Amino acid sequence: MSPSEIRVWAPDGVGEVRAGDDLAALVLPLVELADGDVLVVTSKVVSKAEGRVVSGTTREEALAGETVRVVARRGPTAIVRTRHGLTMAAAGIDASNVEAGSVVLLPVDPDASARRLRADVLGRTGRNVGVVVTDTAGRAWREGQTDIAVGAAGVLVAETFAGRVDAHGNPLVVTAPAVADEIAGVAELASGKLGARPFAVVRGRADLVLPAGEDGPGARALVRAEGADLFGYGAREAVVRAVLGQPADQAPFGTAVPAEDLAAVLRLVPGTEVVLEDDGVDVVDVRSDRPDAVAALAFAHGWRLESPAPDAGSAVMARLRPATT
Structure with missing residues (x-):
C-alpha cells in the first residue's frame, strides 16, 4: 500500500x-x-x-449535569461547553440507538x-x-x-x-x-x-x-482553551453577556486586548473621546454620554470600568483597566 x-x-x-x-x-x-x-x-x-447509560431521563433533564456553561440557545437547541472542553449540541447526550426512556452520556x-x-x-x-x-x-x-x-x-x-x-x-x-x-x-x-x-x-x-x-x-x-476561541458565545448571547457584565462571564471573551485596540472600538461610540495615558500603564480615559455602551464594549474586550476619583477640573467620567489586573 x-x-x-x-x-x-x-x-x-x-x-x-x-x-x-x-x-x-x-x-x-x-x-x-x-x-x-x-x-x-x-x-x-x-x-x-x-x-x-442513564435510564428514566431525557436529554434535557441530563443536560445540566454535563454542562460547564451554555454557549448559545436557539429554541429547544442548546449548544454547550462540556467538562471535556467540547462545544456540542446537548453536551453530546444521545437518545438514539438506545432503549426508549434512556440516554447515553459521553x-x-x-x-x-x-x-x-x-x-x-x-x-x-x-x-x-x-x-x-x-x-x-x-x-x-x-x-x-x-x-x-x-x-x-x-x-x-x-x-x-x-x-x-x-x-x-x-x-x-x-x-x-x-x-x-x-x-x-x-x-x-x-x-x-x-x-x-x-x-x-x-x-x-x-x-x-x-x-x-x-x-x-x-x-x-x-480543544481550545476557554477564552482562546473567537466564538466563546453565540451572537445573541455575547450581546447579553457583555451588557450584563457579570465577572463570571468574562473568560470566554478572552484576555484583554491592547489599549490601542480598545480605544479604536470605543471611538465608534458617538460622543466618546478616548485618551491613552502616557505613563506606560494600559489605562484609557473616557469622555462619553454613553457609559452603558462604553461599559459593554470594555467588558467584551477584557477590560473593566472604574469610576475615577472626583476632580472638579476633569471631564473624565470613567477609567478603564484590564480586567485581569
Whole structure:
C-alpha cells in the first residue's frame, strides 16, 4: 500500500454493547489488525461499556449535569461547553440507538478510554495500533454533521507544517491538519450511522501512530482553551453577556486586548473621546454620554470600568483597566 493510499473498513457482527462489556474482546475476533493501524470506535459504545447509560431521563433533564456553561440557545437547541472542553449540541447526550426512556452520556474521559483499549489490543495481539474515539458534531457556518475525535491514544492528533514551505516557496505559518478528526470522519463513512458497525480500522497512515508505550496528548490537545476561541458565545448571547457584565462571564471573551485596540472600538461610540495615558500603564480615559455602551464594549474586550476619583477640573467620567489586573 503506497503512502498516498489508505484503506478503511468497518466489521459487522458487533451486537448490543452493555455495561461491563470488554471492547477489545468484541472487536478483535472481527478484524486482523496490523502494526500502524488506527482502530476507531464510537463514543456511544464506549459509553455503553462504561455504564454511561442513564435510564428514566431525557436529554434535557441530563443536560445540566454535563454542562460547564451554555454557549448559545436557539429554541429547544442548546449548544454547550462540556467538562471535556467540547462545544456540542446537548453536551453530546444521545437518545438514539438506545432503549426508549434512556440516554447515553459521553465517556467521563475519552482519552483514558482510548488508552485502555489500545493497551488491551497490544496486550492480547502484540499489535501497536492507535485508537480514536469519535462522536458526531455540527460545524459553525456549515450544514450537516461529521464525526470528530473526542478521545485518542497512540496517534498524532494534529500535524504541524509551520516553518515549512510549499512547492512555490511560500512559508506555511499556521497549517496544522487535525488528522485525528480526519480519521474520525473517514471511519464514519465506512461505519455509517445505522449499520450497527461501531468499530472501524484505518490502514495506511502508520506514520501517525506513536511507538508502543507512547500514548501522546490525546484528543484533548485539539480543544481550545476557554477564552482562546473567537466564538466563546453565540451572537445573541455575547450581546447579553457583555451588557450584563457579570465577572463570571468574562473568560470566554478572552484576555484583554491592547489599549490601542480598545480605544479604536470605543471611538465608534458617538460622543466618546478616548485618551491613552502616557505613563506606560494600559489605562484609557473616557469622555462619553454613553457609559452603558462604553461599559459593554470594555467588558467584551477584557477590560473593566472604574469610576475615577472626583476632580472638579476633569471631564473624565470613567477609567478603564484590564480586567485581569
